[in-house]
């Protein structure tokens with residue numbers, strides 16, 4: 196039986212308000228809603244890739260007006276093809292890339308408005324784990340040096356550092372005997388465990404996981420995924436999981452945001468996104484997830500052509516050049532994210548007109 200969402204529930208009010216850009220002002224409502232850990236509003240990141248003496252510069256529209264939030268203890272999946280802007284949004288949230296405009300609130304404080312010292316403090320609360328641990332670890336640092344370096348930046352006193360380093364090693368399933376090994380003496384999975392331990396040294400509240408298992412074998416991938424889930428529970432962490440691996444996203448996340456060419460085109464609870472995807476692009480992505488049953492035949496939808504260049508995003512709906520069901524207004528008018536039930540939002544004229 197389908198549950199009818201309570202439109203007066205705190206989460207529903209919060210979701211609606213965030214995405215409509217109307218933060219409710221009633222003190223009663225303000226008290227009753229929980230402030231998300233991370234809230235991104237209208238984040239826009241453009242890169243000038245070619246400055247012209249005459250005429251307009253060539254600009255990559257890496258992210259355009261991206262709005263999302265992450266609650267405490269939850270995992271938000273960020274999915275889409277390469278070039279859709281997922282990693283850019285993750286880096287923009289940490290201010291590793293300076294956004295062109297927008298706002299990023301961590302615990303209610305705008306990270307884009309703070310200066311060096313405060314920025315450093317806020318970044319400790321948000322750590323990033325990168326795709327390839329071999330690239331992110333210093334090859335000349337032993338595991339001990341990597342962790343001690345992180346812990347000293349996290350302001351631990353020298354007498355606590357070794358004990359804390361050993362605790363971290365234990366948390367990620369490594370042994371004290373691993374302390375004096377160099378990265379090349381570890382497997383890919385163990386290297387990723389060290390990268391996770393380094394991130395945990397700062398006692399973060401949010402981890403931005405950028406394809407954390409993409410470079411690992413299937414069995415190791417499962418172990419690292421399991422480890423992340425255990426650590427999330429143990430330390431009450433929130434995750435943003437940036438991934439191409441939709442099976443893993445389905446397993447790991449509470450909510451999913453789908454990006455296409457720098458914009459969020461659908462966002463909602465993981466179960467809704469996977470069971471009733473509304474945007475044609477999301478449907479194709481979901482259809483491409485392998486089914487582990489050789490007898491189960493699936494009718495696969497496919498996309499026309501390649502993702503367009505982010506230097507010249509198509510007018511109207513950015514997906515119209517590849518959409519199998521586009522119609523007249525799709526190349527003229529940009530669809531806005533319209534809300535359906537349960538915090539589910541979709542940017543498509545077909546869905547918008549049927550929900551109005």
Ligand code: SF4
Pocket residue numbers: 474475476512513514515516518519520521522525530542543544545
């Ligand atoms: Fe397709 Fe039009 Fe919907 Fe865009 S707005 S996804 S082109 S139907």
